[in-house]
Amino acid sequence: MLASFSLGAEAARRHSRSHYHRLPEVAAIPPRALPYPQLPLPFEIPGAQYLPLAWADVKGWSDDDHLAAYKTFRASCRSINAQTGAGEQKALGGSLSEPCRAAKSLEPADDTQARTFFEDNFSPLRISRLGEPDGFVTGYYEPVLEGSRTQTDVYNVPVYRRPSNLFVRGYNQASVSLPNKGSVYRKIGRRKLVPYYDRGEIEDGKIAGRGLEIAWLKDPTDLLFAQIQGSARIKFDDGGTIRLNYDSYNGYPYTAVGRVLIERGIIPKEEMSMQKIREWMAQNPDGAKELRRQNRAYIFFREVNLSDKDEAVGGQGIPLTAGRSIAVDKSLHVYGTPFFIEGELPIESDRARTPFHRLMIAQDTGSAIIGPARADLYFGAGADAGRVSGRLRHPMHFVMLVPKSLDPGVRAARLPVPDPRPSEKIAKLFPQTGPKDPAKDPAKNPAKDPAKGETVAIAGPVPLPAPRPVIEPVREPRRHMKSRSHQQ
CATH class of the missing domain: 2.40.40.10 (RlpA-like domain)
Incomplete structure (x- = not known):
């Protein structure tokens, strides 16, 4: 009984409030037009x-x-x-x-x-x-390297074409020249994607024996610099030549090995060059292997149909x-x-x-x-x-x-110009902001006009009309109702 009474009272109270105290609906104010049109900038390059x-x-x-x-x-x-x-x-x-x-x-x-x-x-x-x-x-340039079509004791550094399980979102795996930025994945089965192998894993043979070898080089440093340049010419003992161009990469950011040598204090910054890097790597084979792996990025090539007279394709x-x-x-x-x-x-x-x-x-x-x-x-x-x-x-x-x-x-020239500035006289008479520091009050510290050598007073801000006072509604005293006597 108490529960039903409470629910009924609450429903009556809500009905009374919505019926007698509903505020009048005010028409929506139309959005104020901007003083200037939204025009694109004439020319913009980020950063x-x-x-x-x-x-x-x-x-x-x-x-x-x-x-x-x-x-x-x-x-x-x-x-x-x-x-x-x-x-x-x-x-x-x-x-x-x-x-x-x-x-x-x-x-x-x-x-x-x-x-x-x-x-x-x-x-x-x-x-x-x-x-x-x-x-x-x-x-940059196009290296001309000595190589072999088959692996030998001398030529044992493989130059790989792009593996078939390398995947880039938004691109068909058969596309030519995949982007050199963004995420690259190794596709396992139909759906599973994991990061691709980095340089160290590839040098350790993760993709060896899959028929991806285009040619073989003498020195891993030659391959590293060919990958940095993005193209190469490989000359074989039989007189033949193949031309290689960038085709894809493994998804890791490029790390400059020269910068690593500078940070380690091995080669001074002012002496840094490709020749200095090559010399250090030739003298430090073990250190060269570790240095190469600091650059986890790895480039895969494709063979292009160019003669020796043609330049590399960009x-x-x-x-x-x-x-x-x-x-x-x-x-x-x-x-x-x-x-x-x-x-x-x-x-x-x-x-x-x-x-x-x-x-x-x-x-x-x-x-x-x-x-x-x-x-x-x-x-x-x-x-x-x-x-x-x-x-x-x-x-x-x-x-x-x-x-x-x-x-x-x-x-x-087609962009709108701002409104004209007020004259100097008006600007002095009606400054837009008043000083907060009493020491800078223009009434107490009149400024000097340098043109006339006179001291002039600068008026304070234009006074704004006082806001309308908040008038609290007068509450009428509550009238006491006389209770009727109950008949016995």
Whole structure:
């Protein structure tokens, strides 16, 4: 009985409250329009700072061989013109298709015409990592190595093709040139995925005897540097040659063995080069084995149909041009983008400071190439190219050539400007914030006008109307009801 009474009383109370005390419904306030439209930024590369330049401000621009740069750019255009669909979701997007269309029918006869092409179709933009004044360059090349088609006592270091159980999400296992970033798995059965073997496990024979050997080399250091470069030529005793290109990797981040030697105090940073690493590894075979395993990343190759006269194929899928092709961060940049790189490099010798001002074309990428102003300069094939590229670790100025359809200056002109600032007189009379420190109170410390040499008083903030006072409702005294007498 008590329970039913309580439930009934609660239902009556809720009904009374909802019936007599329901607040009136207020129409929804429409969202306030922003003072400025939401327009995309004119040009944006994550983590980068950039400054538009005039061509006259690009140091060394007029001294370069623009015709050689034009031929390299036009080679990239063959790949760009063949693309269909929407452009890439990057700062340049598909804007390179416009200068590539112009280059399709242009055959410049001399350097002047080639230079005019770049100046008519691009705008120079100084670019670097946010907070840093310069970019950074290294060099790479295509090693030419001695090898064997079969394993022997001398040639016993295998060069592997990609294993069939290597799996990357979003890619078919038969795809050519899997990405060099991201997770890579070893597929067990139909569903189970585990991390792939690292360098140490592969060197210990985890995938040996499966018919994956393309060729055999003499020295594991040769294989390590071929993997770092991403391509190689292998010459056999019978006079034959095969060309190898990057095909996939095992999913582990790249660790520079040179940096390990610097951190251990074995080779000073200022003396570091590929030749120094090779010399140390040759003199310390056991230490070289341990050092290689510090870089757990491992590259698998594929054989490509190229003659000895052809250069290595880069990430864009076209042969590279020695001295004109660069590898860039593919997550930020688009293949085919021209970069003018300027500074001094040790080209002629270890200590030389050779002026370098050259228009390079982005046609390749690499797992260690990270950042908006980071490039690997391609120097060709062979020992000489290896000596030059092996000693490059230098800051350089980067000027990115942006198609004029994306000219930041032109696009920024369409952005709305802020409201005009109030005049100096109004700003003095009505400052937006009053001083909190009494010592800085303008009423007690009048300011001096430097133009007139007079002391003037600056008014305080414009007083706002006082808020409406909160008036508590007056409660009427409760009337006492006379109880009726009960009849006996």
